[in-house]
Amino acid sequence: MEYLDFELPIKELEDQLDKCQIIGAESDVDVSNTCKQIEKKLEETKKNIYKNLTAWQRVQLSRHPSRPYTMDHVRALCGDTFLELFGDRNFKDDKAMIGGLGKIGGQSFMIVGQQKGFNTKTRQYRNFGMANPEGYRKALRLMKMAEKFGIPVVTLVDTPGAYPGLEAEERGQGEAIARNIFEMMCLKVPIITVIVGEGASGGALGIGVGDKVYMMENTWYSVISPESCSSILWRSWEYKEQAADALKLTSFDMKKQKLIDDIIPEPLGGAHYDRETAFTAVEKYILKGYNELKDLSTADLVAKRMDKYSKMGEFKE
Numbered sequence: 001m002e003y004l005d006f007e008l009p010i011k012e013l014e015d016q017l018d019k020c021q022i023i024g025a026e027s028d029v030d031v032s033n034t035c036k037q038i039e040k041k042l043e044e045t046k047k048n049i050y051k052n053l054t055a056w057q058r059v060q061l062s063r064h065p066s067r068p069y070t071m072d073h074v075r076a077l078c079g080d081t082f083l084e085l086f087g088d089r090n091f092k093d094d095k096a097m098i099g100g101l102g103k104i105g106g107q108s109f110m111i112v113g114q115q116k117g118f119n120t121k122t123r124q125y126r127n128f129g130m131a132n133p134e135g136y137r138k139a140l141r142l143m144k145m146a147e148k149f150g151i152p153v154v155t156l157v158d159t160p161g162a163y164p165g166l167e168a169e170e171r172g173q174g175e176a177i178a179r180n181i182f183e184m185m186c187l188k189v190p191i192i193t194v195i196v197g198e199g200a201s202g203g204a205l206g207i208g209v210g211d212k213v214y215m216m217e218n219t220w221y222s223v224i225s226p227e228s229c230s231s232i233l234w235r236s237w238e239y240k241e242q243a244a245d246a247l248k249l250t251s252f253d254m255k256k257q258k259l260i261d262d263i264i265p266e267p268l269g270g271a272h273y274d275r276e277t278a279f280t281a282v283e284k285y286i287l288k289g290y291n292e293l294k295d296l297s298t299a300d301l302v303a304k305r306m307d308k309y310s311k312m313g314e315f316k317e
Contacts, residue, residue: 002065002066004051005060006053009047009048012298013038019035019206027169037216038092041092046161046268053219055247055248055250056226056244056245058251059219059220059244061220063198067179067272068279069118070114070116071098071277073113073196073279074156077104077283078102081103082111083101084098084253085099085100086138088134091134092134093134093138094131094138095115096132096135097113097133097135097136098112098113098131099112100142101151104283104286104287105286107152109154109163110142110151111154111155112156113207114130114131114159114197115158116158122260129198130159130160130161130162130163131162133168133172136177136179136180140176140179140183146189147187147188147189152293154190154286155191155207157193157196157199157221158196161201161204162202162203174202177203177205177206180206180209181205181206181237182205184210185309186302187302190289190290190296191210192210192212193207193208193213193214194264195219200222200224201223201224201225209309211304211308212261212293213259214261214262214285214289215254215260215264216278216282217264220250221250221251221254221259221274222249224247226240226243226244226249229243230243250262258312262285264285266278266281302313
């Protein structure tokens with residue numbers, strides 16, 4: 001287990017507990033009471049830390065190297081029913097964007113999402129979860145295919161942003177994202193979006209338009225990352241914590257602003273502490289969202305989606 005800066009008190013107590021258990025196993029000394037005391041203190045420490053997380057600490061949790069990525073969710077939700085589909089039929093297959101057909105709870109879905117790597121080799125292979133224009137065009141191709149056959153769409157968002165390289169701009173990055181947003185607004189099947197990690201900028205919005213939009217508890221969704229915001233406003237990354245607070249990017253802020261529909265609770269410590277519980281919660285919310293949408297007519301579905309997004313940003317003084 002890798003520990004973040006604010007998790008070091010937990011690490012110290014877990015190390016103490018391990019040493020205590022080793023002493024008990026290797027000697028005749030009764031350490032059961034000591035172990036119970038450490039376990040009690042460990043539980044209290046975890047609750048105190050994770051119930052009072054700052055915006056920046058939630059950003060850190062969303063990037064935790066042990067956190068489940070999109071394909072982890074897909075394998076857990078779909079099992080061996082997932083059939084991955086490739087290519088945008090225009091340029092090439094983008095490995096940062098995955099998509100395909102799978103069954104969740106017996107219901108077929110077209111699943112699209114960004115995929116990060118878990119080590120140096122796979123991070124380069126997946127381009128760190130930053131999709132090129134062909135990735136967004138592949139996503140749109142699959143969503144239009146789902147529309148043709150009446151299959152609902154699930155999108156899983158986890159990206160630090162769309163790839164900002166010269167070649168991506170040459171192939172129309174901005175147009176690809178804008179086209180996806182435009183087409184998803186009019187898609188004639190239910191769309192359920194789940195932010196499972198980072199939801200940064202247009203890279204997230206390119207597959208983020210949904211009838212139901214859910215955020216996992218320790219994720220973030222914003223027009224810009226805290227580091228980039230800090231570098232623009234203060235010419236330094238040192239103010240990233242202040243920027244994270246100001247951006248109101250946490251799931252709780254987004255729910256308060258009525259920009260998402262609900263928050264998916266995570267196990268204490270984050271999704272990586274208890275993956276199975278996290279996967280079960282995501283499945284529950286996807287099926288709940290689908291059940292609320294499946295009986296709507298196509299006209300009502302599209303009208304409600306457009307109305308939902310038209311109301312965003314309204315306020316009264």
